[in-house]
Amino acid sequence: MANTATQRTHTSPQTALYDYEAIVLGAGVSGIYQIKRLIDLGVHATVLDANGGVGGTWWNNRYPGARFDSESYTYAYLFSKELFAQWQWQEHFAEQPETERYLNHVVDRFDLRASITFGARVVSAVFDESISSWTVIAHDGRTFRARYIVAATGVLSIPFIPEIPGRETFRGESHHTGHWPTTPVEFAGKRVAVIGTASSGVQVIPCIAGEVASLTVYQRTANWCTPLNNSAITAEEQRELQANFESMRETLNTSVAGFLHQSSDRAAYDDTPEERLAFFEQMWNSPGFSKLSSHYTDLLFNDAANQEWCDFIVGKIRSIVHDSETATKLIPKNHKFGERRPPFVTNYFEVYNQPNVTLVDTKRTPILSVTETGITSTDGLREFDIIIWATGFDFGTGALTRMGIVGRDGIALADSWADGPTTFLGVQCHGFPNLFFPGGPHAAAGNNPRYNGDQVDFIHDAIVFARDSGYDTIEVESEAEQRWTNMVDKYAKKGPFSEASYFFGTNIPGKPRKYLLNSGGRPKLFSTIAEVKANHYTAFLLSRSVGE
Ligand code: NAP
Numbered sequence: 136m137a138n139t140a141t142q143r144t145h146t147s148p149q150t151a152l153y154d155y156e157a158i159v160l161g162a163g164v165s166g167i168y169q170i171k172r173l174i175d176l177g178v179h180a181t182v183l184d185a186n187g188g189v190g191g192t193w194w195n196n197r198y199p200g201a202r203f204d205s206e207s208y209t210y211a212y213l214f215s216k217e218l219f220a221q222w223q224w225q226e227h228f229a230e231q232p233e234t235e236r237y238l239n240h241v242v243d244r245f246d247l248r249a250s251i252t253f254g255a256r257v258v259s260a261v262f263d264e265s266i267s268s269w270t271v272i273a274h275d276g277r278t279f280r281a282r283y284i285v286a287a288t289g290v291l292s293i294p295f296i297p298e299i300p301g302r303e304t305f306r307g308e309s310h311h312t313g314h315w316p317t318t319p320v321e322f323a324g325k326r327v328a329v330i331g332t333a334s335s336g337v338q339v340i341p342c343i344a345g346e347v348a349s350l351t352v353y354q355r356t357a358n359w360c361t362p363l364n365n366s367a368i369t370a371e372e373q374r375e376l377q378a379n380f381e382s383m384r385e386t387l388n389t390s391v392a393g394f395l396h397q398s399s400d401r402a403a404y405d406d407t408p409e410e411r412l413a414f415f416e417q418m419w420n421s422p423g424f425s426k427l428s429s430h431y432t433d434l435l436f437n438d439a440a441n442q443e444w445c446d447f448i449v450g451k452i453r454s455i456v457h458d459s460e461t462a463t464k465l466i467p468k469n470h471k472f473g474e475r476r477p478p479f480v481t482n483y484f485e486v487y488n489q490p491n492v493t494l495v496d497t498k499r500t501p502i503l504s505v506t507e508t509g510i511t512s513t514d515g516l517r518e519f520d521i522i523i524w525a526t527g528f529d530f531g532t533g534a535l536t537r538m539g540i541v542g543r544d545g546i547a548l549a550d551s552w553a554d555g556p557t558t559f560l561g562v563q564c565h566g567f568p569n570l571f572f573p574g575g576p577h578a579a580a581g582n583n584p585r586y587n588g589d590q591v592d593f594i595h596d597a598i599v600f601a602r603d604s605g606y607d608t609i610e611v612e613s614e615a616e617q618r619w620t621n622m623v624d625k626y627a628k629k630g631p632f633s634e635a636s637y638f639f640g641t642n643i644p645g646k647p648r649k650y651l652l653n654s655g656g657r658p659k660l661f662s663t664i665a666e667v668k669a670n671h672y673t674a675f676l677l678s679r680s681v682g683e
Contacts, residue, residue: 153280163191166287185256200342201231259539267680293533331525363479393585396425403440531576531651542567555649568610606677615674626654
């Protein structure tokens with residue numbers, strides 16, 4: 136059974152119609168896992184990636200300080216116990232170079248490198264209904280044909296830089312955190328500006344503050360930053376991780392958000408004020424996302440409890456930052472904890488005690504323009520050698536709508552999603568047969584590789600089902616897509632995130648305000664996948680292409 140699809144590729148009279156049974160777009164965390172699963176299945180498949188090496192997000196985001204804020208071993212692949220035993224993470228939250236090394240290790244360990252073409256940026260992917268195949272064209276004209284496309288192109292892969300007048304005239308260096316150069320950026324003695332103070336900005340700021348001549352941080356919105364609490368993994372912890380691999384994998388493969396953190400069984404006002412204070416202190420000292428996943432059960436939905444936690448953080452900020460005016464600027468004013476994706480930090484607030492670091496509140500003194508030598512705000516011009524744009528991404532749909540994807544009846548995906556994405560399970564949409572997009576819009580529900588992995592597994596199983604049943608075209612029905620999309624929109628309103636969050640596309644001018652995560656969460660993904668399988672993929676239209 137293992138090789139039906141490949142055999143068809145090689146034996147069908149229509150062999151010349153396509154080069155690969157499947158093309159995976161993107162050699163990031165999901166793309167690597169997808170190609171591994173397809174090759175194991177015996178599918179003739181390849182990966183196209185725009186970059187010069189593997190990593191996807193972890194190739195592009197190589198700015199100083201870029202690191203996980205999910206625990207390394209919870210972010211890593213879990214499909215092989217041997218792989219887990221071979222790779223010992225150095226830190227609980229690995230820095231980008233370690234992650235890039237890890238992904239290269241996986242690619243070599245499983246002999247996947249020969250199946251990846253680097254430096255191929257896809258500019259067009261068009262479905263040919265007559266032969267049920269996709270024609271994929273790279274920026275340099277190389278053309279590939281495939282039965283299936285799996286676009287593992289990521290949700291945070293298209294950097295956003297705001298249209299500030301004069302931006303192109305700046306004569307110094309200008310870098311976006313999400314498109315960082317592979318050659319080192321020299322910071323020593325330079326005058327540096329960082330624009331943006333969310334997850335990326337707050338990572339890069341403390342890492343470069345020590346070596347630059349001056350660092351000016353342009354903050355539009357203060358975020359509720361709390362400590363990452365990273366540390367090296369001790370030998371004892373390594374032993375425990377190895378010994379507990381199976382139970383850890385079980386937890387990660389079944390948990391609501393793909394983390395190991397124990398959830399709390401207490402609501403805020405089950406505790407006395409003294410107990411709450413002690414608990415807040417414990418949370419402040421806990422690792423990364425446990426401040427959400429292990430917090431009081433009502434933290435995100437009880438305003439009073441949330442306010443108390445925020446007041447606690449305010450006290451911490453004021454105790455760390457010496458200058459009270461700067462501390463005031465760093466305290467969020469317009470949102471609760473958890474209403475936006477909270478950044479986790481190391482030595483972030485402390486940096487503002489350095490004499491070479493200045494915080495500019497762009498709500499008080501807005502940026503007017505970029506000049507040849509610096510940035511002009513309403514309070515004057517500041518001159519820089521380097522500007523770092525930590526200004527975010529066209530989240531969720533950015534990559535998929537820019538690749539020239541055209542489905543059945545000549546309909547472009549960008550047009551089909553003009554009012555926001557419509558998907559089923561966040562993996563497929565009607566009108567685009569044999570196109571899958573693991574980790575795309577309507578997908579995210581916690582620790583990225585965990586739910587992306589769920590989707591990769593589903594795509595694998597769907598392809599197996601189609602080919603075992605003698606079909607070569609699989610396309611979700613419009614009714615199933617509508618149901619999933621309605622579910623996403625309905626629960627988005629009940630979730631913690633405010634509509635000001637980039638999860639609604641709000642950060643991109645002109646983008647429709649539609650929820651881009653899976654608001655039903657991972658349990659909804661699990662239950663719907665189980666239902667689809669139990670019903671023999673009735674949510675999908677399956678067909679045979681003409682002539683086969
Ligand atoms: P982001 O969350 O979208 O933040 C963009 C920042 O740029 C915000 O502070 C935003 O201010 C600011 N900004 C945008 N336009 C501006 C303008 N015209 N003037 C002044 N400021 C402007 O982007 P990000 O920090 O790159 O993070 C994106 C996501 O990547 C994160 O949420 C996370 O999922 C992921 N990430 C993960 C890690 C990790 O795992 N460790 C690290 C980095 C990033 P406003 O808030 O006012 O819009």
